[in-house]
Amino acid sequence: MGAMTKRTARAEPLSRERIVRTAVELLDTAGARKLTFRALTERLATGPGAIYWHVANKDELLAAATDTVVADAVSVEPGAGDSPREAIRSVALGLYEATEAHPWLAAQLAEQFARRPWGSVAPRVFEALGRQVRALGVPESGWFTATSALMHYVFGVAGQNAANTDMAADLPEGETRTEFLEAASRAWEALDPEAYAFTRAVAGQLRDHDDRQQFLAGVDLVLAGIEASVPGAASA
Amino acid sequence: MGAMTKRTARAEPLSRERIVRTAVELLDTAGARKLTFRALTERLATGPGAIYWHVANKDELLAAATDTVVADAVSVEPGAGDSPREAIRSVALGLYEATEAHPWLAAQLAEQFARRPWGSVAPRVFEALGRQVRALGVPESGWFTATSALMHYVFGVAGQNAANTDMAADLPEGETRTEFLEAASRAWEALDPEAYAFTRAVAGQLRDHDDRQQFLAGVDLVLAGIEASVPGAASA
DNA sequence: ACCTGAACACCGTTCAAGT
DNA sequence: ACCTGAACACCGTTCAAGT
Numbered sequence: 001m002g003a004m005t006k007r008t009a010r011a012e013p014l015s016r017e018r019i020v021r022t023a024v025e026l027l028d029t030a031g032a033r034k035l036t037f038r039a040l041t042e043r044l045a046t047g048p049g050a051i052y053w054h055v056a057n058k059d060e061l062l063a064a065a066t067d068t069v070v071a072d073a074v075s076v077e078p079g080a081g082d083s084p085r086e087a088i089r090s091v092a093l094g095l096y097e098a099t100e101a102h103p104w105l106a107a108q109l110a111e112q113f114a115r116r117p118w119g120s121v122a123p124r125v126f127e128a129l130g131r132q133v134r135a136l137g138v139p140e141s142g143w144f145t146a147t148s149a150l151m152h153y154v155f156g157v158a159g160q161n162a163a164n165t166d167m168a169a170d171l172p173e174g175e176t177r178t179e180f181l182e183a184a185s186r187a188w189e190a191l192d193p194e195a196y197a198f199t200r201a202v203a204g205q206l207r208d209h210d211d212r213q214q215f216l217a218g219v220d221l222v223l224a225g226i227e228a229s230v231p232g233a234a235s236a
Numbered sequence: 237m238g239a240m241t242k243r244t245a246r247a248e249p250l251s252r253e254r255i256v257r258t259a260v261e262l263l264d265t266a267g268a269r270k271l272t273f274r275a276l277t278e279r280l281a282t283g284p285g286a287i288y289w290h291v292a293n294k295d296e297l298l299a300a301a302t303d304t305v306v307a308d309a310v311s312v313e314p315g316a317g318d319s320p321r322e323a324i325r326s327v328a329l330g331l332y333e334a335t336e337a338h339p340w341l342a343a344q345l346a347e348q349f350a351r352r353p354w355g356s357v358a359p360r361v362f363e364a365l366g367r368q369v370r371a372l373g374v375p376e377s378g379w380f381t382a383t384s385a386l387m388h389y390v391f392g393v394a395g396q397n398a399a400n401t402d403m404a405a406d407l408p409e410g411e412t413r414t415e416f417l418e419a420a421s422r423a424w425e426a427l428d429p430e431a432y433a434f435t436r437a438v439a440g441q442l443r444d445h446d447d448r449q450q451f452l453a454g455v456d457l458v459l460a461g462i463e464a465s466v467p468g469a470a471s472a
Numbered sequence: 473a474c475c476t477g478a479a480c481a482c483c484g485t486t487c488a489a490g491t
Numbered sequence: 492a493c494c495t496g497a498a499c500a501c502c503g504t505t506c507a508a509g510t
Binding site: 107110111117118123126127130131134140141143144145146147148149151152153155156157183184187188191195196197198199201202205206209214217218220221222223224225226228229 | 343346347353354359362363366367370376379380381382383384385387388389391392393419420423424427431432433434435437438441442445450453454457458459460461462464465
Binding site: 272273274284285288293294 | 501502503504505506
């Protein structure tokens with residue numbers, strides 16, 4: 001219509017922060033595979049060169065996007081009256097919910113943590129979980145092992161559960177989580193009875209489980225293992 | 237030299253199996269980012285169309301490559317005299333070592349398991365770990381939770397440790413694992429003393445830990461949590 | 473049934489040139 | 492200091508055509 005053809009909000013000047021924010025939006029709405037510099041330049045109404053002035057490359061952009069979201073998820077302070085155990089559950093749940101809200105996050109968490117453990121993402125998660133591990137009474141020599149185990153569990157599960165949401169936006173469409181689990185469960189039931197006796201026996205649990213409840217059950221399980229290493233404590 | 241210019245072994249005809257095997261070789265030697273259809277056609281001395289006749293697309297090729305390697309890693313039967321606990325450790329260690337030998341594997345495991353849990357990779361791992369979980373005496377209602385927790389831990393750690401090897405082939409070169417941990421540890425020590433008190437305190441453990449030993453310590457920790465849910469058993 | 477290879481529709485990244 | 496946008500060197504995938 002008329003002289004103004006650009007439909008993008010243009011008041012805000014380009015900045016690293018705005019680029020990262022737009023990247024997160026694009027990741028959330030279109031999926032990881034659709035985050036391209038082309039799509040970004042279109043949304044921001046600039047050229048690729050402008051983006052490269054603020055951001056070194058795509059890897060750095062993904063790292064920054066991941067960091068923003070994780071910082072947000074971890075920033076929720078546990079309630080003052082919470083036991084360490086409750087605090088760990090709430091930190092873990094916060095990360096779990098972040099991966100639900102941002103289906104691309106889980107894969108990026110794994111990627112970031114693996115490729116740049118010195119980056120900002122790992123310390124954030126490590127710190128949030130580790131403080132509560134310490135409060136649990138774990139001796140200092142066990143801090144690293146216990147916190148690592150917790151973190152790996154959280155990342156692992158979050159990755160698996162989130163991906164299905166991702167698929168809905170990315171691959172076949174209209175498939176709900178229930179249908180997805182239904183299909184997976186049926187596939188497990190169709191496995192060879194001898195070679196896959198255990199997996200077949202557990203197909204029903206795969207079908208009926210509730211993701212969040214299952215996630216917390218696993219956190220409790222790891223917590224039980226950690227608490228077993230606490231000198232004075234009796235098991236809850 | 238002379239009339240024979242193609243240096244590739246040509247006796248073997250093209251087949252899905254040969255394509256997958258070549259893909260694994262390429263992944264191992266050149267890294268995940270260098271596995272392209274271009275590189276593949278060159279090594280196999282064909283055109284892309286030939287590959288697409290045997291394999292649907294790149295995703296399927298990666299799935300097949302992952303499946304081969306996992307099948308191999310999991311195929312090692314635990315010793316007849318092993319306790320379930322020892323058997324779990326040896327299955328876990330087998331997967332850990334596979335990700336050490338194939339640095340690209342960890343990321344693919346996460347990917348495969350997330351995007352296609354009905355695929356062949358997940359059941360293989362689930363079955364190998366789950367049989368021992370059952371042998372441990374875990375009640376049936378806890379099989380899924382316990383096995384999932386174990387598997388996620390194994391994948392999580394494997395991912396983190398393997399990536400550094402990957403980086404050596406992929407990003408900056410010449411960096412050894414020790415130097416890598418040294419740098420990460422120093423970065424953790426330089427964090428803000430208030431916001432990152434725990435992470436700073438643990439920087440030394442990051443620097444000094446042995447990957448494999450740490451991995452097994454985590455497995456033991458999760459095992460302790462699982463055993464806490466076994467009715468009759470006393471803790472080891 | 474199996475393979476060829478040109479072509480298509482994309483990528484991330486660079487860089488001379490502008491303001 | 493910040494931005495433009497054409498150009499470069501790639502991708503995965505398709506498909507008419509061959510044998």
